[in-house]
Amino acid sequence: MPKLSYLGALTRALSDELARDPAVCVFGEDVRVGVANITKGLVKRYGPDRIVDMPLSEQAFTSFATGAALVGHRPVIEFQIPSLMFLVFEQIANQAHKFSLMTGGQAKVPVTYLVPGSGSRVGWAGQHSDQPYALFSHVGLKTVVPSTPSDAYGLLVSAIRDDDPVVVLTPAASSADREEVDPAELGPLPLGVGHVVRRGSDVTVVAVGHLVQEAVAVADELAAELSVEVFDPRTVYPFDWPALAESVGRTGRLVVVDDTNRFCGFAAEIVSTAAEQLPLTAPPRRVTRPDGAVLPFALELDRAAQPHRDQLMAAVRGVCGAPGWARH
Secondary structure, three states, rough: OOOOHHHHHHHHHHHHHHHHHOOEEEEEOOOOOOOOOOOOOOOHHOOOOOEEEOOOHHHHHHHHHHHHOOOOOOEEEEEOOHHHHHOOOOHHHHHHHHHHOOOOOOOOOEEEEEEEOOOOOOOOOOOOOOOOOOHHHHOOOOEEEEOOOHHHHHHHHHHOOOOOOOOEEEEEOOOOOOEEEEHOOOOOOOOOOOOEOOOOOOOEEEOOOOOOHHHHHHHHHOOOOOEEEEEEEEEEEEHHHHHHHHHHHHHHOEEEEEEOOOOOOOHHHHHHHHHHOOOOOOOOOEEEEEEOOOOOOOHHHHHHHHOOHHHHHHHHHHOOOOOOOOOO
């Protein structure tokens, strides 16, 4: 069975949707040469009218995409780094996101905001290493973070086909991942639907993006002493609460590992809602970046500021009553 790379899955999904729907187009900086390794070769297949290099102004071409969507196009905007989305938060959250709601559904804004390398890039420092999915989920934007190549394909396809704006953040740490995939089985994955990656009975670990593989590795390492279930939400917002409730109903315990800052982060929302609504037998735990973290350039400090395997293992053991857990 052929292996599909994570970045290759994004390219394939984009190409398939460009071929399927003439309304799909791509906007961004240097997208014709494929500087982010997502759009290489697409201009030869689909032409410069659909693969459009934009001037060096994210605010301008993000607003341009909103207008294009309102008149029937389905733009995909490629942002080279996640921090650039802070520049265009007004255009996305206050304009594109609200048009449909404020017109009673009469206006549709089917824009996909794609960040091919979100989070740490191994020493790319503070202005290139953010994971802003909690920011967009807070205002109610559909926000997805794929963990595998096949998920990257399926979720990007669904994002492009959706009539609402969708933010697709693909972790830099996943970019080199490869997966054996039957191309005939690739297809859209529904937004808002999570899934259990690994079954267990003692504790549920919710992991986002590249941390899903870390959670599975921890579950495998602890298999002799604890049975760990790993839950991948796939979509950060809307979150699949029924699926998580089913998982926690089996295990009674919850740990969330999340590559965003601790305060007001994604993990904070999951553990607080779980504490309010789910039948937990122990207080839930979270493993995150520190409060207000800005990742430094120094590689060792960069890695120290991110959630890592030892922290997750300690949290899992701690929530199950094992010794050795400490707050991180």
